[in-house]
Amino acid sequence: xxxxxxxxxxxxxxxxxxxxxxxxxxxxxxxxxxxxxxxxxxxxxxxxxxxxxxxxxxxxxxxxxxxxxxxxxxxxxxxxxxxxxxxxxxxxxxxxxxxxxxxxxxxxxxxxxxxxxxxxxxxxxxxxxxxxxxxxxxxxxxxxxxxxxxxxxxxxxxxxxxxxxxxxxxxxxxxxxxxxxxxxxxxxxxxxxxxxxxxxxxxxxxxxxxxxxxxxxxxxxxxxxxxxxxxxxxxxxxxxxxxxxxxxxxxxxxxxxxxxxxxxxxxxxxxxxxx
Numbered sequence: 596x597x598x599x600x601x602x603x604x605x606x607x608x609x610x611x612x613x614x615x616x617x618x619x620x621x622x623x624x625x626x627x628x629x630x631x632x633x634x635x636x637x638x639x640x641x642x643x644x645x646x647x648x649x650x651x652x653x654x655x656x657x658x659x660x661x662x663x664x665x666x667x668x669x670x671x672x673x674x675x676x677x678x679x680x681x682x683x684x685x686x687x688x689x690x691x692x693x694x695x696x697x698x699x700x701x702x703x704x705x706x707x708x709x710x711x712x713x714x715x716x717x718x719x720x721x722x723x724x725x726x727x728x729x730x731x732x733x734x735x736x737x738x739x740x741x742x743x744x745x746x747x748x749x750x751x752x753x754x755x756x757x758x759x760x761x762x763x764x765x766x767x768x769x770x771x772x773x774x775x776x777x778x779x780x781x782x783x784x785x786x787x788x789x790x791x792x793x794x795x796x797x798x799x800x801x802x803x804x805x806x807x808x809x810x811x812x813x814x815x816x817x818x819x820x821x822x823x824x825x826x827x828x829x830x831x832x833x834x835x836x837x838x839x840x841x842x843x844x845x846x847x848x849x850x851x852x853x854x855x856x857x858x859x860x861x862x863x864x865x866x867x868x869x870x
Contacts, residue, residue, distance in 0.1 A: 605684055612679040613680055615701050616672075619673055620673055623665060623708070626662065626665065633715055650725050650814070661714070669708075671700060672701055672704050675693055676697055679697055725816075725819035726819040743826045743828070745816055745824065749813070752813050755835055755836055759788055760788070762839055762846070763788045786810055792842050798845075802841075809831050809835045
């Protein structure tokens, strides 16, 4: 054997790589099971707290990318380990070429798996991800350069949320005008509420995007570590308030039109049947 094969005989190589392929397969399967469990817990938490939506979405994306890389590296390592077992007794040259890359693959797979576990159990993962997403969010908007406190932002948002829910209650009190979507599932979260307005043609797509962006920012602010954000968001909140008021006006106009239509139908005399 070559010197860098560490003087392993064929039986030792067979034992090493047959056990490593099984161990790596079990290790990856365990991590995927853990991922499924964590995602299920996230979904349950999100059902009770809508502010977790953006953070959970970001974490799921991060975990998926890590698992995808782990699956590719681990799968390649398993294939290489099985190839080592196959050529162990027959082709010494190929065995010598595969030995070091396969061992490196084993080590890398273990490192990636441990890193994935550490990130899942990190108690600061929510605040870290929220802060990271919020910084990315602020890059896409023009800034004024003036910072405001999170408390000032939240005070303004609470007023907006109160208005949204007030308009939604008015919407829910008129069952005759509900859309099929609204009949099937009454919206509870803010995103569901504004989406229902869009689906019932009370809001334009551009207005929906603005409201979703503001709600998304609120969610990130709640769970992030930042204590200040750009003052531009106050303008977005003011614009969002105007949008909701416009929705209220459109809704009232629709109610008025519906009432006039019903009145005209009741006021129209029945026609005599033609003989």
